[in-house]
Amino acid sequence: MSLEQKVELQEGFFGEFGGSFVPPALQNVLNDLAEQFNRYKEDEEFIAEYKHYLKEFVGRENPLTYASNLTDKLGGAKIYLKREDLNHTGAHKINNVIGQILLAKRMGATRIIAETGAGQHGVATATACALFGIPCTIYMGKLDTERQALNVFRMELLGAKVVAVNKGQGRLKDAVDEALNDLVENYENTFYLMGSVVGPHPFPTMVKHFQAIISEESKRQILEKEGKLPTAVIACVGGGSNAIGAFAHYIDEQSVRLIGVEPAEAPSLTQGVPAVIHGFKCLTLLDEEGKPQPTYSIAAGLDYPGVGPEHSHLKVSDRAEYVTVTGAETLAAFQELSQSEGIIPALESAHAIAHALKLAPTLSKEDILIVNLSGRGDKDVEQVFEMLSEQK
Numbered sequence: 228m229s230l231e232q233k234v235e236l237q238e239g240f241f242g243e244f245g246g247s248f249v250p251p252a253l254q255n256v257l258n259d260l261a262e263q264f265n266r267y268k269e270d271e272e273f274i275a276e277y278k279h280y281l282k283e284f285v286g287r288e289n290p291l292t293y294a295s296n297l298t299d300k301l302g303g304a305k306i307y308l309k310r311e312d313l314n315h316t317g318a319h320k321i322n323n324v325i326g327q328i329l330l331a332k333r334m335g336a337t338r339i340i341a342e343t344g345a346g347q348h349g350v351a352t353a354t355a356c357a358l359f360g361i362p363c364t365i366y367m368g369k370l371d372t373e374r375q376a377l378n379v380f381r382m383e384l385l386g387a388k389v390v391a392v393n394k395g396q397g398r399l400k401d402a403v404d405e406a407l408n409d410l411v412e413n414y415e416n417t418f419y420l421m422g423s424v425v426g427p428h429p430f431p432t433m434v435k436h437f438q439a440i441i442s443e444e445s446k447r448q449i450l451e452k453e454g455k456l457p458t459a460v461i462a463c464v465g466g467g468s469n470a471i472g473a474f475a476h477y478i479d480e481q482s483v484r485l486i487g488v489e490p491a492e493a494p495s496l497t498q499g500v501p502a503v504i505h506g507f508k509c510l511t512l513l514d515e516e517g518k519p520q521p522t523y524s525i526a527a528g529l530d531y532p533g534v535g536p537e538h539s540h541l542k543v544s545d546r547a548e549y550v551t552v553t554g555a556e557t558l559a560a561f562q563e564l565s566q567s568e569g570i571i572p573a574l575e576s577a578h579a580i581a582h583a584l585k586l587a588p589t590l591s592k593e594d595i596l597i598v599n600l601s602g603r604g605d606k607d608v609e610q611v612f613e614m615l616s617e618q619k
């Protein structure tokens with residue numbers, strides 16, 4: 228390996244995590260992607276176009292809402308909510324999708340592919356592909372297409388082709404494998420639009436770049452409203468993209484605590500071990516045979532046995548804290564935010580709320596918490612209805 232290649236590879240590492248562990252054919256495609264991303268992320272026209280679509284299509288900047296009722300009720304730290312739920316398509320995922328599709332266009336791609344678990348990334352991708360008139364194929368595990376039939380229809384309504392992957396367990400992991408195979412076969416005209424800060428380099432770096440808009444805005448907003456930085460920023464962690472976006476502009480502010488919240492049922496960061504999955508190294512939940520462990524969170528978007536390499540590094544270097552909340556705590560937080568603030572959060576986001584409900588009363592009135600409300604809960608209302616009915 229030449230020295231230049233070595234430096235290139237180091238770029239994709241966060242401490243011991245990250246990197247790129249893929250076959251040579253795929254590595255060539257990823258090298259090209261990294262090069263193009265590095266070029267366009269500094270390009271003024273590219274940045275202007277990205278900001279244009281965030282404003283006119285996504286509806287940014289979104290508010291940093293003071294949750295006064297919840298704050299008064301808990302009697303501790305002031306709670307602010309970063310309102311990613313108000314974005315078009317109802318979550319943070321669209322920020323990243325817009326960025327990557329603009330890059331795909333510049334790279335001359337005439338076809339977009341993506342993986343999806345619960346379907347939220349697939350819907351965001353299909354939405355952007357409709358806007359830009361680019362044909363799109365979404366890979367989804369067969370089991371997931373059955374559990375999320377309505378999201379399959381949404382994607383098809385938006386003009387996407389959904390491929391049900393009937394291999395392995397028919398879940399997210401299998402969909403990623405199929406999408407990567409497609410990319411290796413069709414890389415000349417195809418762009419793989421990755422949904423979170425996972426996968427081989429440059430995906431974790433690129434997706435963070437496009438999600439960092441969350442903390443770029445929230446930092447400006449909290450300084451305007453309070454004249455000081457928050458005590459802590461709290462976000463839920465699945466693959467880790469909304470959390471890394473919410474943390475990004477605070478990572479160098481040592482006074483700000485960064486807190487990632489995982490489901491107790493899929494605690495990659497709190498209980499995982501270093502291992503390579505999907506072509507990168509991260510803290511991962513493995514079964515007794517050393518294979519990625521199937522997980523079952525009530526929030527489909529948090530159901531992934533691995534996690535972004537930068538979170539793995541922030542965890543082992545003690546820069547960020549990672550905690551878990553249970554399904555029952557999440558369900559209670561889902562109802563609490565709905566009733567006290569008139570905001571129905573996504574079940575994923577309700578994990579972050581659940582931790583804020585515990586933390587706020589232990590802090591003083593001078594403290595400030597920013598909770599990243601990664602998405603709205605309309606998609607989860609039926610599921611919560613069924614869970615609550617079963618409890619009765």
Ligand SMILES: *Cc1c(COP(=O)(O)O)cnc(C)c1O
Nearest residue numbers: 423465466467468469528575602
């Ligand atoms: C997909 C999703 C998540 C989890 O993904 P991250 O990459 O960890 O952000 C969280 N919240 C919502 C609303 C989602 O749609």
